[in-house]
Amino acid sequence: MPTTSLTDLFNDFNNLRVLIIGDVMVDAYVWGRSTRLSPEAPVPIVHVARTEQRLGGAANVALNVQALGATPLLCAVIGTDAGGDQLLQLLHESGLPADGIIRSANRPTTVKQRILAHGQQLLRIDSEVETDIDAAESAQLLAAYDDLLDRTDVVVFEDYDKGVLNEAIITECIARARQRGIPTVVDPKKKNFLAYRHCTLFKPNLKELREGLKLEFGDPVTDRAGFEAAVARLQEVLTPETVLVTLSEYGVFAQQNAQKTYLPAHLRTISDVSGAGDTVISIAALCVALGQPAAFTAALANLGGGLVCEQVGVVPVEKQRLLEEAAEAGLR
Numbered sequence: 411m412p413t414t415s416l417t418d419l420f421n422d423f424n425n426l427r428v429l430i431i432g433d434v435m436v437d438a439y440v441w442g443r444s445t446r447l448s449p450e451a452p453v454p455i456v457h458v459a460r461t462e463q464r465l466g467g468a469a470n471v472a473l474n475v476q477a478l479g480a481t482p483l484l485c486a487v488i489g490t491d492a493g494g495d496q497l498l499q500l501l502h503e504s505g506l507p508a509d510g511i512i513r514s515a516n517r518p519t520t521v522k523q524r525i526l527a528h529g530q531q532l533l534r535i536d537s538e539v540e541t542d543i544d545a546a547e548s549a550q551l552l553a554a555y556d557d558l559l560d561r562t563d564v565v566v567f568e569d570y571d572k573g574v575l576n577e578a579i580i581t582e583c584i585a586r587a588r589q590r591g592i593p594t595v596v597d598p599k600k601k602n603f604l605a606y607r608h609c610t611l612f613k614p615n616l617k618e619l620r621e622g623l624k625l626e627f628g629d630p631v632t633d634r635a636g637f638e639a640a641v642a643r644l645q646e647v648l649t650p651e652t653v654l655v656t657l658s659e660y661g662v663f664a665q666q667n668a669q670k671t672y673l674p675a676h677l678r679t680i681s682d683v684s685g686a687g688d689t690v691i692s693i694a695a696l697c698v699a700l701g702q703p704a705a706f707t708a709a710l711a712n713l714g715g716g717l718v719c720e721q722v723g724v725v726p727v728e729k730q731r732l733l734e735e736a737a738e739a740g741l742r
Contacts, residue, residue, distance in 0.1 A: 416741065420733050423696050426480040429558050430468045431551075431583060432568030432575055432597075434486040434511070435520035435538075436497050437466035444527040456527050465500050466522065468568035470726075471597075472506050474692035475566075477726035483558045485510035487543050487551055487574050493519030510554045514547050520572055542576045555583055559590065564699035566691060567596045567606065577605040584609055593698045596650075597691040598622065604647055611698050611707075612650040613691055616657055619644065630660055630672065641665055652704045654711070656690055662712040666704035673712050686715040689727045709741050 439462045444454040465473055472482035484506065488494040490513045497519055501508045520538040524531050543551065551574070559565070565587050569575045580602055587594050593610035603622030606612060614622060616629065619640055627636030641653055641663070655663045661675040690711040697707035713735055714727045 416733060416737055419700065419702070420479070420729065422700055423729075424479040426563045426696055426699050427483060427561055428475045428480050428564055428566060428692075428695055428699070429483045429485060429510075429555070429562040430471050430475070430566045430568055431485040431510075431555060432468040432566075433520060433570035433572040434465070434469040434484065434488060434497060435467040435522060435570070435572070436493055436500065437464045437470075438462070438521055438523040439464070440523065440525045442525075442527050444532070454527065454532060456525055456532065463496055463500060465497070465504060465506075467520065467570050467572075468566075469497070469501065469506070470688045471566060471568050471692050473504060474689050474726045475695070476504070476506065478692060478696060478729050478732075480696055483507060483510055483562060485551065485555050485558055487512045487514055487517070487547050489513065489517055489519040490515045491518055493521040493537065496521075510558050512547060512550045512554060514543070516544065516547070517541070517573070520570075538572060540571060540573055542573045548576075548579055551579065552582060556586065559586060559592065562592055564695050565592055565594045566695045567594065567598075567609075568688075568691070569597060569599045569602055571599040571601045575602055577602060580605045581607070595691060595695040595698055597687060606650070607648050609648065609650050611652040611654055611694055612644070612648060613654045613656065613694060614644075615687065616655065619655060623647075630657060630663060637663075638670070652698075652707070654690075654694060654704070654708055656687060656715065662690075662708050662715075664704040664708035669704065671705040671708055673709055675712070675716065689717075690715040693727070693732075706741065709739075710736055713739060713741070
């Protein structure tokens with residue numbers, strides 16, 4: 411039975427173990443000041459004031475899961491390079507387990523380095539490959555997944571199209587979870603969009619829905635019929651139990667069976683939308699693990715996504731504040 415009390419629900423988060431499989435990365439930042447252009451090229455010279463490295467991608471979902479009180483278990487492939495060393499160090503500093511992390515000499519760790527001056531991003535440098543992992547790496551990943559699956563309450567697929575997840579791995583991982591009665595929650599990208607058949611909850615945004623289905627339609631306000639036809643097509647192809655679509659300034663949409671729920675965005679002072687999707691999928695995964703209805707799951711995830719948009723940079727949701735705002739919003 412779904413939990414009826416918000417406080418009980420948030421306490422139940424503490425008992426959950428969440429397996430996150432997908433693309434992990436390091437988000438690196440260089441902050442400085444710029445007062446002149448380079449004599450070598452028409453580009454600004456940045457005098458570095460400080461640098462910082464943060465966990466990104468699937469690892470940021472793990473941070474959100476941890477912030478909500480649950481235990482995250484990460485399963486991914488990284489390089490045997492300095493970026494991989496940095497990522498493992500960040501996991502250790504954050505108290506996150508690394509026993510599902512596979513290291514490979516054949517591919518680099520994804521590192522996204524941002525150069526910022528005077529509050530503006532001047533440049534982003536991505537060190538990565540987007541080719542699929544090879545047969546040996548796939549076998550190692552599936553072995554690690556199997557080992558972690560036996561102590562998991564819900565699986566999150568965090569796909570950034572960096573090659574860790576491909577159609578064969580996705581199909582096998584969902585099948586193994588279904589055999590054990592473990593729900594699967596998906597945060598998709600374009601390349602593998604139609605590979606997640608029979609998942610429990612599928613969470614695209616509007617852009618991903620259009621690109622993944624190769625359909626043109628307007629937003630839900632101006633073209634509700636076109637939008638709902640796209641969701642119906644998605645359900646026909648993937649047969650998920652629940653579809654949760656994030657709609658940016660229009661809020662979120664959820665559909666479970668024939669029940670459709672539209673929820674407006676919460677009016678807030680938006681500082682940075684980075685990481686909002688990671689918060690939404692983390693909250694949705696915990697609600698799915700606890701058997702919560704789609705309408706409530708969407709409402710709580712929508713609230714959490716809005717909260718992190720008030721913070722600068724990619725930061726996890728604050729559990730106590732989310733609980734307080736959920737109670738204030740009358741979600742129970």
